[in-house]
Amino acid sequence: MKRRNLLALMGMxxxxxxxxxxxxxxxxxxxxxxxxAPSAGEPKLTVLxxxxxxxxxxxxxxxxxxxxxxxxxxxxxxxxxxxxDAFLNQVSIWFKKNMPxxxxxxxxxxxxxxxxxxxxxxxxxxxxxxxxxxxxx
Amino acid sequence: xxxxxxxxxxxxxxxxxxxxxxxxxMPHERICFTPHPVWGKxxxxxxxxxxxxxxxxxxxxxxxxxxxxxxxxSDEDKKGGVVTVxxxxxxxxxxxxxxxxxxxxxxxxxxxxxxxxxEEKVDAMLKGTSHxxxxxxxxMAAGAYPPWSYNVRQVAASAVMAGCxxxxxxxxxxxxxxGMASLFSSTNSFAFAMVINGPIRDKLEFNYGxxxxxxxxxxxxxxxxxxxxxxxxLGNGGIPGDTYLGSLGNNLNYNNVVIAEHExxxxxxxxxxxxxxxxxxxxxxxxxxxxxVPGQVARGSSANENVQFDYQMSDLFxxxxxxxxxxxxxxxxxxARLKEQGYDTKEKLIDxxxxxxxxxxxxxxxxxxxxxxxxPRALRGDEPWASWYKxxxxxxxxxxxxxxxxxxxxxxxxxxxxxxxxxxxxGVSVSIDKWT
Numbered sequence: 260m261k262r263r264n265l266l267a268l269m270g271m272x273x274x275x276x277x278x279x280x281x282x283x284x285x286x287x288x289x290x291x292x293x294x295x296a297p298s299a300g301e302p303k304l305t306v307l308x309x310x311x312x313x314x315x316x317x318x319x320x321x322x323x324x325x326x327x328x329x330x331x332x333x334x335x336x337x338x339x340x341x342x343x344d345a346f347l348n349q350v351s352i353w354f355k356k357n358m359p360x361x362x363x364x365x366x367x368x369x370x371x372x373x374x375x376x377x378x379x380x381x382x383x384x385x386x387x388x389x390x391x392x393x394x395x396x
Numbered sequence: 397x398x399x400x401x402x403x404x405x406x407x408x409x410x411x412x413x414x415x416x417x418x419x420x421x422m423p424h425e426r427i428c429f430t431p432h433p434v435w436g437k438x439x440x441x442x443x444x445x446x447x448x449x450x451x452x453x454x455x456x457x458x459x460x461x462x463x464x465x466x467x468x469x470s471d472e473d474k475k476g477g478v479v480t481v482x483x484x485x486x487x488x489x490x491x492x493x494x495x496x497x498x499x500x501x502x503x504x505x506x507x508x509x510x511x512x513x514x515e516e517k518v519d520a521m522l523k524g525t526s527h528x529x530x531x532x533x534x535x536m537a538a539g540a541y542p543p544w545s546y547n548v549r550q551v552a553a554s555a556v557m558a559g560c561x562x563x564x565x566x567x568x569x570x571x572x573x574x575g576m577a578s579l580f581s582s583t584n585s586f587a588f589a590m591v592i593n594g595p596i597r598d599k600l601e602f603n604y605g606x607x608x609x610x611x612x613x614x615x616x617x618x619x620x621x622x623x624x625x626x627x628x629x630l631g632n633g634g635i636p637g638d639t640y641l642g643s644l645g646n647n648l649n650y651n652n653v654v655i656a657e658h659e660x661x662x663x664x665x666x667x668x669x670x671x672x673x674x675x676x677x678x679x680x681x682x683x684x685x686x687x688x689v690p691g692q693v694a695r696g697s698s699a700n701e702n703v704q705f706d707y708q709m710s711d712l713f714x715x716x717x718x719x720x721x722x723x724x725x726x727x728x729x730x731x732a733r734l735k736e737q738g739y740d741t742k743e744k745l746i747d748x749x750x751x752x753x754x755x756x757x758x759x760x761x762x763x764x765x766x767x768x769x770x771x772p773r774a775l776r777g778d779e780p781w782a783s784w785y786k787x788x789x790x791x792x793x794x795x796x797x798x799x800x801x802x803x804x805x806x807x808x809x810x811x812x813x814x815x816x817x818x819x820x821x822x823g824v825s826v827s828i829d830k831w832t
């Protein structure tokens with residue numbers, strides 16, 4: 260499915276992404292269902308929407324991009340899932356062959372796969388200019 | 397960090413990656429995709445992946461990666477601000493058949509017919525608690541996602557859908573208040589269990605006798621089902637490809653493992669008393685893990701004169717992953733035999749199991765879960781994994797990191813002396829009385 264459709268499915272319309280905060284109708288009290296068979300003559304029921312309340316999304320501006328990778332240090336970070344190390348090793352080999360002015364540094368992130376690794380983050384911030392992060396499986 | 401990054405994800409997780417980035421505020425994150433899976437491939441195969449195309453965009457993967465790090469940002473990429481996300485109107489109106497279809501098509505159900513949460517039925521459910529309909533109950537996420545929040549009325553809707561009676565509602569609220577979803581995003585197809593303790597077991601007529609874990613009593617059946625339905629509706633769990641990735645899924649997710657402890661037939665303290673509650677308190681305790689297996693498969697489980705359930709259980713647990721705990725579900729006959737063996741408290745049995753269920757470091761390191769979850773923790777210096785990874789291969793270590801990873805409950809009808817065992821970790825115990 261395309262990204263646009265996926266985001267619409269989660270109630271995050273392209274309009275919202277353009278910065279208009281109000282989306283469909285928390286204040287709209289009731290809605291007729293659109294799916295299902297014709298319902299002539301049958302009694303109608305009003306039922307509760309059983310869904311909870313998603314948190315608002317705080318948009319995070321993406322970090323500025325580099326003009327070039329030449330002369331830069333790129334960290335290759337694995338989150339620990341099997342195969343990520345082998346994959347990043349091949350990425351490193353690709354850089355050596357195709358962009359030899361790029362320095363790559365491999366690191367396995369410490370902690371659970373969804374945990375932050377503040378020590379590694381600090382190292383990257385000090386010594387690196389870009390990150391390629393391999394995330395399972 | 398303020399440093400450009402290119403996340404690399406296998407194609408199987410495309411929807412998850414895009415949606416999770418969006419939920420975390422980066423809907424235009426430049427995610428690059430590889431074929432799936434990466435693990436188990438030869439270096440040649442992996443090289444072909446790296447030198448080949450991104451299977452989503454069709455463009456050369458390494459060009460995608462370099463572009464992700466170097467192509468200037470658009471105005472959209474730089475955008476900040478806050479976006480609200482809607483789950484639709486407060487109510488829906490249509491015929492009963494159409495509403496059943498609508499709930500089914502929108503993922504509000506477990507794909508079995510539901511009781512429609514009409515205003516009348518929800519109002520009746522709300523009479524099962526003294527708490528106000530608009531009171532916030534808690535927050536829930538089905539994995540590493542930003543959690544959703546919900547109120548008493550929304551929990552009531554899921555309880556109605558599952559077929560609960562109003563008198564069951566405090567238990568459903570207690571479960572919802574824990575924030576623990578019974579559907580989890582992991583590819584492992586997790587299972588979940590709950591243990592019910594206290595006088596409420598008899599008041600609501602839970603089954604803890606013959607067929608204790610089976611479909612033989614309304615509270616066992618519907619409260620377990622309610623946990624899964626509310627995990628979908630209140631925690632946004634169970635959306636395949638997005639918030640649920642279990643490769644095979646788990647049949648236990650339909651109504652989870654519901655265990656009302658057979659307190660009167662147990663020779664030991666009830667589970668909730670072990671957790672610091674009083675015997676007269678009503679408590680639900682929640683567990684998470686991989687599933688439940690029968691004790692009959694253990695070595696030493698043939699009928700003989702000197703049945704030793706401690707050895708049987710240890711044998712069974714040696715096949716479990718130590719990442720999750722071990723939950724013994726002992727028929728009262730098993731519990732009585734264990735007491736005869738000298739285990740007059742659960743703690744004594746747990747101590748024996750912890751000390752005698754062991755493995756070599758070599759075996760430990762060969763396990764998938766050790767590499768996946770323990771090794772990164774060892775790198776961080778977390779114990780005992782950091783020490784285990786420094787030991788020689790032939791060193792013997794406990795199979796489970798802590799004695800507290802073992803838990804014991806008693807249930808069953810005493811028609812035979814069989815235990816069952818869950819590779820399940822204890823999560824939390826919640827007072828039911830607080831929600832009456």
